[in-house]
Amino acid sequence: MPVSFTMASFKMAALAFKTRFAPSPTGLLHLGNIRTALFNFLLAQREHGTFLLRLEDTDAMRGHEKYAQALEEDMHWLGLHWNEGPQVGGQHGPYAQSERDHIYKEYFTMLEAQGLAYPCFCSEHELAISRKTALAAGRPPRYAGKCRALARAEVAAKFAKAEPATLRFRVEEGKTLEFADKVRGPQKFNTDDIGDFIIRRSDGTPAFFFCNAIDDAVMGVSLVVRGEDHLTNTPRQIMLLQALKLPVPDYAHIALVVGADGAPLSKRTGSKSVQELRESGYLPAAINNYLARLGHTYESNAFLDAKTLAATFDVYHLHRAPARYDEAQLMHWQREALLHLPMEEIWKWMAAKVETMVPSEQREAFIHAVRGNISFPADALHWAQIVFTDSLPINHAATAAITAAGKNFFDTAGQALEKHGTDFKALSETLKRTLSVSGKSLFQPLRAALTGELDGPEMVRLLPLIGVERARKRFVR
Ligand code: GLU
Numbered sequence: 211m212p213v214s215f216t217m218a219s220f221k222m223a224a225l226a227f228k229t230r231f232a233p234s235p236t237g238l239l240h241l242g243n244i245r246t247a248l249f250n251f252l253l254a255q256r257e258h259g260t261f262l263l264r265l266e267d268t269d270a271m272r273g274h275e276k277y278a279q280a281l282e283e284d285m286h287w288l289g290l291h292w293n294e295g296p297q298v299g300g301q302h303g304p305y306a307q308s309e310r311d312h313i314y315k316e317y318f319t320m321l322e323a324q325g326l327a328y329p330c331f332c333s334e335h336e337l338a339i340s341r342k343t344a345l346a347a348g349r350p351p352r353y354a355g356k357c358r359a360l361a362r363a364e365v366a367a368k369f370a371k372a373e374p375a376t377l378r379f380r381v382e383e384g385k386t387l388e389f390a391d392k393v394r395g396p397q398k399f400n401t402d403d404i405g406d407f408i409i410r411r412s413d414g415t416p417a418f419f420f421c422n423a424i425d426d427a428v429m430g431v432s433l434v435v436r437g438e439d440h441l442t443n444t445p446r447q448i449m450l451l452q453a454l455k456l457p458v459p460d461y462a463h464i465a466l467v468v469g470a471d472g473a474p475l476s477k478r479t480g481s482k483s484v485q486e487l488r489e490s491g492y493l494p495a496a497i498n499n500y501l502a503r504l505g506h507t508y509e510s511n512a513f514l515d516a517k518t519l520a521a522t523f524d525v526y527h528l529h530r531a532p533a534r535y536d537e538a539q540l541m542h543w544q545r546e547a548l549l550h551l552p553m554e555e556i557w558k559w560m561a562a563k564v565e566t567m568v569p570s571e572q573r574e575a576f577i578h579a580v581r582g583n584i585s586f587p588a589d590a591l592h593w594a595q596i597v598f599t600d601s602l603p604i605n606h607a608a609t610a611a612i613t614a615a616g617k618n619f620f621d622t623a624g625q626a627l628e629k630h631g632t633d634f635k636a637l638s639e640t641l642k643r644t645l646s647v648s649g650k651s652l653f654q655p656l657r658a659a660l661t662g663e664l665d666g667p668e669m670v671r672l673l674p675l676i677g678v679e680r681a682r683k684r685f686v687r
Pocket of ligand 1: 436
């Protein structure tokens with residue numbers, strides 16, 4: 211291959227914008243995890259780059275296939291489709307770490323061959339004592355370097371005795387490692403505080419941050435957006451990549467999502483899984499509009515469609531302070547999303563709950579009537595029951611309004627109904643004229659008798675759905 215061609219393709223690869231989501235499939239995705247996926251997705255979209263999905267399933271994980279499938283489903287549901295990764299493929303597969311052992315082996319061998327990694331025979335017990343001693347003496351609890359300079363013969367003898375060994379990366383002493391984090395700004399680490407670290411465990415499995423760094427580099431990831439809990443891994447990862455002469459991506463470490471109590475989101479503090487949110491009827495656009503503003507600021511406070519969410523997302527508008535989860539905000543975006551949803555989509559969204567109750571010729575009118583007053587399919591069911599069934603529970607406040615209006619009010623309302631049918635405007639105007647009532651004393655009792663409640667969708671839209679026959683019965687007081 212001519213050199214110029216190699217150079218050109220190298221340059222292209224270096225320039226291509228690629229982000230990734232690299233979940234460990236150990237459980238269902240919750241809002242905190244999926245926010246990281248969303249940020250990476252939006253950035254890739256904005257730059258017309260690639261969004262990659264990689265499954266970090268190295269450890270012997272139980273049930274990871276089930277969780278991998280669930281997370282792929284969650285991502286597709288939210289519209290976070292990846293351009294490279296499981297199912298869709300790409301040039302850098304396989305995309306599950308459990309299938310990449312041969313690649314990690316190659317890099318272990320390379321590091322060992324260059325003397326940049328060495329076997330360490332120290333036991334857990336020895337290491338714990340050494341850490342304690344260092345801490346007691348006010349030194350950083352780094353590896354003391356006992357196996358750093360073992361003679362070849364010594365190493366061979368230990369292997370011959372089948373002594374378990376980890377593999378440690380040899381960290382250059384007395385160096386400063388710096389990088390510019392796109393969210394947290396300039397970062398500076400002293401290599402003496404880090405010390406030689408384990409890249410392969412004694413059972414032969416690679417350390418998490420080793421695979422993670424190698425994969426980002428060889429998969430051509432140019433920007434890593436991830437939780438700040440990984441910030442302290444980063445200097446180690448940069449050292450590894452530099453030693454292996456692999457490209458180092460840019461990093462953006464985002465603040466974690468916390469609950470109302472300021473502690474990281476957990477089940478207890480109200481974090482629901484994406485699956486639970488989907489099942490209760492949250493809309494993808496609501497979750498995306500909410501999460502894209504959780505720890506990130508847009509200039510616009512309006513509901514944004516998927517394209518605009520991406521086009522106006524900015525890595526420099528990510529916050530350093532922890533993002534506080536607020537269910538009321540999520541509800542706000544849920545209502546907004548519903549108001550922006552096309553009719554057919556609203557029907558699909560509520561159909562499972564209401565389809566047996568809403569006559570097909572009244573479907574559109576029903577959606578028009580209730581869409582501004584509902585947040586979930588269960589709310590649609592509530593209104594369908596009021597409108598399309600005969601039994602009508604009447605709440606306390608509505609009962610009071612009915613009693614206060616009195617029998618004469620409803621007799622007159624019944625007569626107006628016979629005259630005007632379900633034309634609510636005409637009916638209420640007739641009542642107003644005949645009884646000289648207006649405002650609350652006119653509209654409250656009507657709504658109370660017809661729906662059993664004092665609040666709800668516009669009566670002009672509801673009455674035609676309730677129909678003359680049912681309305682007639684509800685006016686008998
Ligand atoms: N598998 C890691 C996690 O889920 C990925 C960390 C990263 O994004 O680099 O926390």
